[in-house]
Amino acid sequence: MSGAESVVLIVDSVAAELENLRELIEFMDTPNVCTAAPADWQETLGERRLEAVFVGPDLSSSQVDHLLDGVSKLDPNVPIVILNGEPSA
Numbered sequence: 908m909s910g911a912e913s914v915v916l917i918v919d920s921v922a923a924e925l926e927n928l929r930e931l932i933e934f935m936d937t938p939n940v941c942t943a944a945p946a947d948w949q950e951t952l953g954e955r956r957l958e959a960v961f962v963g964p965d966l967s968s969s970q971v972d973h974l975l976d977g978v979s980k981l982d983p984n985v986p987i988v989i990l991n992g993e994p995s996a
Contacts, residue, residue, distance in 0.1 A: 913956040914939040918948050918974055919963025928961060928990075945970040949977060959986040 915937055919925050925942035932940050939958075943951035945966055960978055962971060971989070978985055 912939060913958045914941050914952065915959045915961070916940075916948060916952060916957055917942045917961045917963065918945055919965050920945055920970070921963065921965045924963050924965060928963070932961070945974060948974065957982060957985045959988065962987065962989045964990045 915932055917925055917928050917932070917940065919928070919942075929940050929942050939955075941951055941955075957978065960974075962974060966974070975987065978987065
């Protein structure tokens with residue numbers, strides 16, 4: 908995929924979480940950020956090259972496993988950040 912635009916991908920199942928994290932990453936001068944639900948991240952990514960993947964706290968273990976397997980098949984060297992949500996007290 909030489910010459911393809913690179914992108915930071917955020918995957919979560921809660922739209923509000925996706926938007927909050929996207930805004931935070933863009934605030935840190937990362938212009939190419941896209942968000943996706945677990946089921947359609949590959950379609951959202953398209954031909955773009957992954958710079959990094961942020962995995963939201965609202966995914967099930969099986970969704971995380973499926974996502975990590977798919978990302979590793981694309982590029983095993985992509986940095987992945989897995990966010991851990993804390994339960995409310």
